[in-house]
Amino acid sequence: MKRNATAVWQGSLKDGAGKLTTQSKTLDNTQYSFKTRFEEGVGTNPEELVAAAHAGCFTMQLSAFLTQEGHNIEFIETRCDIDLQDGTIVSSELNLTAKIEGISDEKFQELVTKAEKNCPISKLFNAKITSTAKLV
Template sequence: MIRKATAVWNGTGKEGKGHLTTASNVLNKTQYSFNTRFEDGVGTNPEELIAAAHAGCFAMKLSFNLSAEGLSPEELDVTSNITFEEGTLKKSHLVLKAKVAGVSEEKFAELVKDAELNCPISQALNMEISVEYTLNS
């Protein structure tokens, strides 16, 4: 399986602008620029997209882990906070709010740790990864 996205950039790093398009067209010429990356401009940026990918991948991996244990999560709400400093991605801190009936705290912690280590995006990232969670049954 190959997934594809395209970036087009015009101009210098600070004054230029670009857009991103995914094969699915979920992103379709979505704007990004210096302002969206380093300030509060309208549009997206690479770090925000990595955060979305990491949150989504982790949530799906945890759901698979729970399903393998015969558990069905009602909701897994995951936020990835990406730390970008001095031109380097330093950390992804995942914050999980989970609603899962019938799972012990110990088993849930084990399944969360496995998802943290084994979701494909976690494995691709060369940075510190941490998870905090709240579990409601």
């Protein structure tokens, strides 16, 4: 399976603006800019999108592990905080609350750790990155 998104940027870093579009069109020419990334502006930013991806992926992975163990899930709510410092993402912190029938805290913590290590977005943080570029 492959998915894609496109970013278009026009102008300088501080005065320019960009638009993001995802394959599914959930994001469709969604605005992003210096202000939405580093100040308070209308639109999104890469760190917010990474946080959404990590929260969603981790929660689905935890759901899979809980289901494999035979537990009924009433809900799992995960918040992800991405910490960008000096141009580097230094951490992704997952905070969750869940209501799961018939599970001990020990087993729940074990599956949380397993999901944290095994969701594809967690693995991405150590992934090989490639690029192909052309000037037109």
